[in-house]
Amino acid sequence: MSQGEEEIQTLRKRSLPLLVGATALALVASAVPMLQKSAARSRDHARLTAMFDVNRALQAFERDHGAPPAHVPDPGSGGWETSRNGCFLDLLVRDGYLAATRLDPVNSREFQFRYHRYEQGEYGNQEPFYVLALTGFEDVSTADQLPHGVGGLSLGGRDWSLEFPLVLGGL
Numbered sequence: 001m002s003q004g005e006e007e008i009q010t011l012r013k014r015s016l017p018l019l020v021g022a023t024a025l026a027l028v029a030s031a032v033p034m035l036q037k038s039a040a041r042s043r044d045h046a047r048l049t050a051m052f053d054v055n056r057a058l059q060a061f062e063r064d065h066g067a068p069p070a071h072v073p074d075p076g077s078g079g080w081e082t083s084r085n086g087c088f089l090d091l092l093v094r095d096g097y098l099a100a101t102r103l104d105p106v107n108s109r110e111f112q113f114r115y116h117r118y119e120q121g122e123y124g125n126q127e128p129f130y131v132l133a134l135t136g137f138e139d140v141s142t143a144d145q146l147p148h149g150v151g152g153l154s155l156g157g158r159d160w161s162l163e164f165p166l167v168l169g170g171l
Helices: 003-065 087-094
Strands: 113-118 129-134 166-170
Touching: 003 087, 003 113, 003 129, 003 166
Parallel strands: none
Antiparallel strands: 113 129, 129 166
16 A cells, blocks of 8 residues: 555544544534424423413312402513412412412513403403413414414403413403
8 A cells, every 4th residue: 555545544544533523413413403392392382281270270260259360460561460470370279279380381571371350341341350371482383283262362352362372261
């Protein structure tokens, strides 16, 4: 074997670990967005489960007491009570309607549950009613996967589904 061929062989041997490393790095880099999307979908599923649990608890409270729980308005949230400071959630746990506090998995300024009790006569309703809203999904396609007719609420000229991607309520 000539000296040139030996140098080529040596260069190939040294390059192989670099090539393998670069390939592995490229595979990991391409997998990260898929893993992030999967984690977001998982949190969205947990978010929906928790929200529906809270809504069932609110409905049971309303059935037992004749009206939904009062809310403690947060001026920083447009008068809504949020899962970040949720007295309504503590009440539902304390009174046995929820086994434990159910929060948005992220429970941040961007991702939270919002609750508002409206009094008799507001938006033309004859009884007090509540609106439970979700401020966001991490995977925007989650909202498209909800069953038809789930997640919207419109009353007295106000459509809360224009404000939030998921709205549940007790009328």
